[in-house]
Amino acid sequence: MSGVQKFLSFAQAARRGSFAEAARDLGSSPSTVAKSIARLEAELGVKLFHRTTRRVSLTDDGERLYRRCERVLAEVEDLQAEAAGVRAAPSGTLRIDLPITYGRRIVMPLLGQLLRQHPDLKLDVRLQDGYADLVREGLDMAVRVGALQDSTLVARRIDWQQLVIVASPDYLAAHGTPWRIDDLARHAAVTFRLPSSGRSRPWQLRQGRRAVVLHPEPRAQVNDGEGMVAAAVLGLGLAQVPDYMVSDELSSGRVVEVLPAHRPAPMPINLVMPSSRLMPPRVKATLDVLDGLRKRQA
Structure with missing residues (x-):
């Protein structure tokens, strides 16, 4: 099993809190995922997960590793897919965090339009008014209202709130x-x-x-x-x-x-994304659709 695959198994298990759910996402078996993570723990000399009969949770060492590898692994996945020629059109799952009312009233209709245009694309929408850690939660992007605090994120203004x-x-x-x-x-x-x-x-x-x-x-x-x-x-x-x-x-x-x-x-409404040189087609397509909000204000 490749080193990249071990880290992919680790990252997906960290996201899902379950070897079984990670295996379903990866098209593998729970035992294969568990063995992959066990090999990674042996190679690194640290314990990455607390294990119970039903769930797993990250140890402190696992949390640190997850934060460092999540975006790198996402880029590797995109590079592998592009090399295989499967990313000509937006596909996969777009993970986005939205303020509840703005998301429901303004953004969701545009995301519905996006899915109608790209049948291979899926959505994972989080509606909440709290602060989401994009890297920790494996999100592609988030919509945030007001002044931005995290300078590590790439921001693009899409609207104003009055x-x-x-x-x-x-x-x-x-x-x-x-x-x-x-x-x-x-x-x-x-x-x-x-x-x-x-x-x-x-x-x-x-x-x-x-x-x-x-x-x-x-x-x-x-x-x-x-x-x-x-x-x-x-x-x-x-x-x-x-x-x-x-x-x-x-x-x-x-x-x-x-x-x-x-x-x-008025306060700016920004679309924020983790810093990355790569922009998967699903993200680019979403930016194109949400740019309609900015053009509406012009």
Whole structure:
């Protein structure tokens, strides 16, 4: 068995947490995968997995090895496939991480279009608002909103997110419409509960060229953007949400925007990928489709 195959078996078992599942992915048998990994452990002189009767998990040494080899192995797989002439068209599984609402409303229709164009392509979509480690989780790409923190990733802007403050007509009829930023202090607020800290996400506004940050006391705190929109429609208070999340409600009049002149600067929405000189056809095809979002903003 080649050295590359040993590392492929190791990486797939690390991703799946199971020798049996790794074997199915690789078109092999569980015993072959287990023997391959045992040989690798013997050659390296370290234990890579904690084993139980049903699952396996990485040891500290296994975790370090996985982080170092994951992207290299992905490139080797792509080179092998290209050399065999099987990558002329996008194929295989595209693994992508998306923010929940933006992913569901904006990106998923484009990915559906991508699959219709390329019948040999499959999707593994992760919808979450947390932070995904692309290398550790074996992801091809992720969509992230706002300033980027990880300088090791390749980023490509595909869209903008504009925050708006909205309220129901009934709420404004009962409590008045705010005309200045200072007016917000006397209004009920529906805020987003940050998953990392449990605190409310501050409101972002702009006074002329100056950015303004407010920390309203929430009447209702919600850990889901669409839940915040529902709360605003019910008249529970003012909510600040991305414009794409509330477009239907604004069009129907179920909510109205307040203080539009004080919208904050829009935040970039980026497609990020691990740094690599290779771009598999499945990734290039996805970039081409998502570039439509950027062209829409031009």
